[in-house]
Amino acid sequence: MATLHERKAYRAQVLRALYEATEGNRLLGITGAEIGSALQVPGQxxxxxxxxxxxxxxxxxxxxxxxxxAMVTLTHQGLRLMEAEEEEHG
Structure with a gap:
């Protein structure tokens, strides 16, 4: 089982990978398999x-x-969070 630090890192990585793969488009999504293989995150x-x-x-x-x-997409709230982070970090 992952530690708290690892769990937080996985969450941030999943959100970032989704945002980048869909180029911030809420109408697009990616499969969990794509996220898992790109990030090397264990299935559980x-x-x-x-x-x-x-x-x-x-x-x-x-x-x-x-x-x-199977399929993961950003919500409006998720998109706003990622855009705010992008603006903050340049």
Whole structure:
């Protein structure tokens, strides 16, 4: 099981990967498999990160059987957060 520090890092990485892959377009999404392979996040930790982010209202997730994220998209709130971070960090 991941530590708190690792879980927070996974959440940030998932959100950043989603934002970059969709170029900030809420109409686009990427598969959980794409996120997992790009970030090398273990499946259980990817599912936990997606569950957390969805609970915070930052992403939406379509789930496959076995608690695997099939398709992940940004919400309006998630997009606003990522744009604010981009503006802040240049």
């Amino acid at each position: 930790d990817l599912a936990a990160a997606c569950t957390y982010l969805a609970g915070e209202g930052l992403i939406t997730v379509d789930w496959e059987p076995g608690n695997t994220p």
